[in-house]
Amino acid sequence: MSLESIRYERGRLEILDQLLLPLQTRYIKVQGVEDGWKVINKMQVRGAPAIAIVGCLSLAIEILKDDCVDKKIMRQEIEGKLNYLVSARPTAVNIKLAADELINLANSLSADENVTADDFRERLIRNIESMLIKDIEDNKAIGKFGCETILKRLEGDSHVRVLTHCNTGSLATAGYGTALGVIRSLHAAKRLEHVYCTETRPYNQGARLTAYELVHEKIPSTLIIDSMVSALMHARNITAVVVGADRVAANGDTANKIGTYQIAIVAKYHNVPFYVAAPLTSIDMSLKSGDRIKIEERPDREMTHIGEHRIAAPGISCWNPSFDITPASLITGIIIEKGVFSPGKLHEAVP
Template sequence: MSLESVKYERGKLEILDQLLLPLQTRYIKVQGVEDGWRVINKMQVRGAPAIAIVGCLSLAVELLKDNSLDKKIMRQEIEGKLNYLVSARPTAVNIKLAADELINLANTLSANEDVSPEEFKEKFISSIEGMLSKDIEDNKAIGKYGSEAILKNIEGEGSVRVLTHCNTGSLATAGYGTALGVIRSLHQSKRLERVYCTETRPYNQGARLTAYELVHEKIPSTLIVDSMVAALMRSRKINAVVVGADRVAANGDTVNKIGTYQIAILAKHHDVPFYVAAPFTSVDLSLASGERIKIEERPDREMTHIGEHRIAAPGIKCWNPSFDLTPANLITGIITEKGVFPPDRIKEYK
């Protein structure tokens, strides 16, 4: 059974604290927008799809507690709170797109005189709640299309070795996962020989989270440090790389966890197909290329400490971008819930 990173019943939201994994499993109550912003910003919840879902659900929880029945006030509050939630992690586009859609919905409901304040609130909250089930459906489709694309290059009924980076599974989505969903689909079809996951420094999402999910689901897997990727591709046959995305520009340029770009370069050098797995909510058509995507920079402490233990020399300066840009010409295909597309044509299918 997949891990559950988000637990939701109407009016009640809990998220799995990913800062404590893999040593502790503890859920945190999210009782409103302030809590939602905090768990996203602190990376207690992470992964672009999960950020969007948790942020919007935190608003739904808060609205259920609000007894105001003035549509104009509700519309204003919704817009302000959604824009605030977007500021928690600005690089991930999913929450921005979700916020824009929900603001448009609130404007439409507010302007419709046939919609009562009670109906306004119900329709708005129901729209947010539908994000959970849709994300899982989309992820399963991504898994299916991605595994089929990878297996097309394999002769007969042979098995494959796949490399992934960062965490893109149930802990980064509502469930099943994007890139890890592809790996899960390969495993279910009994065509996965082994998945290699990077530790993903400096935050170790691969070592802490991806490895945790792979062990939990008994998927054959091996952890490597980030600097081993070139040696791995040279010494062992890797059939494909599959990673996630925090934002995809209209030309197919992709921003993902720091370290993705260098893996894409190595994959190109070693003739290994390089796939990006992401729902269309990660595609931002307002950006012609990835050069315009703002890259979030994280605190020095993520590099200089492990827990409370300092591992870097005191006084050293740090540069800690959380993401990097992989140009479209290094990407074999973008795996979406609608199929697998060449990166330079992704805008035609959204």
């Protein structure tokens, strides 16, 4: 069975504390929006789709407990809480798009005289709950399209060696994963020879989380440190790079975990196709290019310490952007649940 980052049943939400992985498996209760904001901000749950789902589910937990009978007051509170949740981490767009959709729904339900306060609550909760199933379905479609596209470029029935960055698996989504979903699909098709995952400093999503998922799934895999990517491409004949996304702009420029841009440049130099795998909920057509994507900067401590242990010289200053922007010109294809699109054709896929 795949790892489960989010455990939900109506009225009860728990998340797997990703700060403790891989050494400890501990679920923490999320009792409402305040808890939701904290677990996202502290990165106890992370990954663009998981952030959106946990944020919205934390609101569902609160809506269920609410006994207000005035829809207008509820609507106003929901909007405020959603905007608060969006502020927990700024780069991934999924939670912002989900919040906008829920605010629109709350507006129309509030304006409809045939909808009671109880109906209003029920409709919002059901809408939020459906995100869990939809995300897994989308990821499976992404996995299938990504697998087909990578295999299409190969001669005969040879096997592939893939490089991935950060964590995009079950831990970063409702399940299955995006880039890791493509890798899972290649493995299921018995065409994956090997996957290489980067350590992904400074938070080490690769070494702690992706490596954990790959070992758990028994997928043949090797960990490399971030500065080995050029050497790996030179030595190991990598077939493709597949990464996830936190926000893809209308022209295909992609914000993803810091280090992604560097890998894309190295891939271009070595003629290795570079794919971004992401659901439509990561695509922000309101931004023409990546220039205006807000990049989150994280605390110095993530760089200066490993756990409680200081590794950097005391007194040194740090720059710790959590994401970078890979220009569309370095991206071979964007794999979404509708198929694979070159960055320039993204507008054909997104309504």
